[in-house]
Amino acid sequence: MQEPILYQEHLSSPRTEALFILLTLAPLAAAAGRVRAAGLDGWSIALLLAAAFFLFYSLNYRTLVVRLGPQSLRLRFGLFEWRIPIENIVGCTPDTLTLWRIGGAGIHFTPVAGRYRAMFNFLEHPRLVLALRKKMGPVRDIAFSTRRPAEVLARLQPLLLPASTPSRAPTA
Numbered sequence: 529m530q531e532p533i534l535y536q537e538h539l540s541s542p543r544t545e546a547l548f549i550l551l552t553l554a555p556l557a558a559a560a561g562r563v564r565a566a567g568l569d570g571w572s573i574a575l576l577l578a579a580a581f582f583l584f585y586s587l588n589y590r591t592l593v594v595r596l597g598p599q600s601l602r603l604r605f606g607l608f609e610w611r612i613p614i615e616n617i618v619g620c621t622p623d624t625l626t627l628w629r630i631g632g633a634g635i636h637f638t639p640v641a642g643r644y645r646a647m648f649n650f651l652e653h654p655r656l657v658l659a660l661r662k663k664m665g666p667v668r669d670i671a672f673s674t675r676r677p678a679e680v681l682a683r684l685q686p687l688l689l690p691a692s693t694p695s696r697a698p699t700a
Contacts (some may be wrong), residue, residue, distance in 0.1 A: 531597035535683045539592040540674055541650040544633040544676055548586040555579040589634045592648055594674055601658070603648045603672050605635055610646065612670060614687045616661050620680075623655035623671045643668040656680060 559575035566572070588606030595602040601612045625640060636647045644666045649655055653673035660668055674680050 531599050533595055533597055534592070534687075535596040535635065535680060537594045537674060537676065537680075539594065539650060539653060539675060540590055541633060541700040543648055543651060543652060545586065545590055545631075547580055548589065552582040552586050554581050555582070561631055564694040588612055592650065592673060594672060594680070596680065598687060601684070603670070608635060610648065610664075610670065612658060612660070612664070614684075615689070616664070617684070618661050619688065620656050620657040620658050620684050622677055623657045625655075625671070634666040637667070640669065645671055 545678070556579035557573040559572045559579060562569070562572040562575060567653050588608070590606070593602070593604040594602070595612045599614055601610075601614065601617070603610045630636060630647060630649060630651065631638065633650045635646075636649070638645055644663075645657070646656070646664075646667045646669075649671060653675055654677050655671045656677050657669050660670065664670075673682045
């Protein structure tokens with residue numbers, strides 16, 4: 529049985545999609561030229577693989593779905609979904625990380641202030657950061673893009689246990 533939806537958002541980025549399509553077409557065109565000039569060789573195969581890689585990005589990272597329910601927050605980019613139980617969220621704040629640290633649109637992982645962070649993002653939308661009570665693998669924080677960070681915060685905050693509750697403190 530699927531839990532009720534308290535908030536849902538489908539987020540996309542025409543600029544990011546255009547970039548991924550361009551990054552698909554450029555190596556595809558280069559591969560076609562290479563095949564015409566030299567036949568199917570290692571370089572043309574490498575270019576075709578690069579085109580296939582960016583085609584996957586073009587299709588998979590078109591839409592970020594943010595879905596908040598009373599039991600969990602789900603983030604889905606195409607084939608990849610991350611479910612965060614509400615009981616594992618200590619807090620949620622706006623993300624102030626600069627674009628240079630993010631590494632682009634899609635799903636990225638990076639250390640930030642000594643905490644390993646997973647990011648589900650588009651570059652032109654604001655982000656929120658969830659601090660986790662217990663690590664999910666090596667991840668201690670999860671950032672995600674949203675058009676309406678204030679609304680997400682307003683719906684998420686009442687679900688969280690008070691920060692003073694000892695069982696909610698982050699673990700090392």
